[in-house]
Amino acid sequence: MRLKLKLSSHNSTRVAINYNYSLSSAIYQLLNFGSSSFSKFLHDIGFVTSNKTYKLFSFSLQLEKYLLDEDAFILKSPVAYLYITTPLVDDFIKNFVIGTFENQRIEIMADNIFTYFKITQAEILPSPVYTQEMKFKMITPLVLSTGKLVNGKFNQYYFRYNDSMEEINRVFNQNLINKYKVIHKKDYSGTGVKINWDEGYIEKALKKDKRLSKKVSILKDIKNPVEVIGIFCPFTIRGDIELIKIGYECGFGEKNSMGFGMVDVFN
Template structure:
């Protein structure tokens, strides 16, 4: 399930650092009940040696301009945010807390929630076009000859990007449904030139990509991607996507 949350700042403009993902993530955790927040923040869902938080969120959407002198992004008027998760507990807690308070705090600013829409995107085909709402991240940790580790990021159109997205979806599917993911041919290709996005998250630079994506795979896996996000670092505000239309891959 996903929510489209609309809010206005009580000061007439919402000023945030350009790299604001951590503020959105913090606001989400702050609007969950204590038990749910502790679980998603501290534990998540285990799969082997990895843990998955199974929620994602978009960039903020609305009219804005960049204040280069202050290093801030300034939103004017209504601002929209998409939050998505396959977890009923997460969704129920988030919606109840936000409705009960009526406000969200983003850093030092309090914004008024003026609308919440809940909807359940359900793919009806194995072939869809996806619009990327926050950069998709795929990467591997490599080791140099001298033993030092470094991160290698992949971009849409590369085989490693496609394979990592699908392996990630399969793991999420198994966590959610408790059984292996369906086996079928899969393809993921960019439509147009992908745009690289460098995002600073808590003193770490993360590289992700935005573009439209043509996705062909079992619709059950498409559903997982819509609910839990594509790629890695979803709970930090990466990999949120929405369906655009049915296409031939």
């Protein structure tokens, strides 16, 4: 299920570029108004399978009008929209909606920039019609990674669009299968999915020197930020409808609860 919140900035004119961690924290705070136990469980523990932890939600903040400064978005309109997506209707959506009515505000603090939004409206968005072949555009970057052995040590490597599609699809599928396991509480026995990038989009982007990847700093500890690299490119997905639905509702790829992997149908 997907929610759309209309926000209005209150005495705030700037939003930090690296707002992801702070906005994720604000979402947990709203959940806390509905159920402190669920909010604490999701934040501290989450859903675990195959030694991986999943929070099963993602989000995207869309500013109506802005200019880009060195370290911030300069708001030219007070209006913004926060999109939340999750399959956890009873636990997440219900408690989050309670939180929006109880608190009616979202505060973001990152890079010493404080932004205060009032929540002015909330609505449930209709789900798409899921088919065995769909085309999606990224609303937020898609993060996929693997371990690579460098000088005798395993390091985390973030995939780029021009890496091996076989490896990308392997990691992409395993992520969806793990989410399937925690949502349905059983092993997956289907045939998976396959994605292909939009080659026409890539060709046009490269001609315009437009970046197809994006680096975002996760500022849990401002002195030691975690640098995450995500892919920003439309893709076609073919295969198991259930996995496609899970990706749409949870976010595709990794670090969804930090605001990555959210998509919309690309017509």
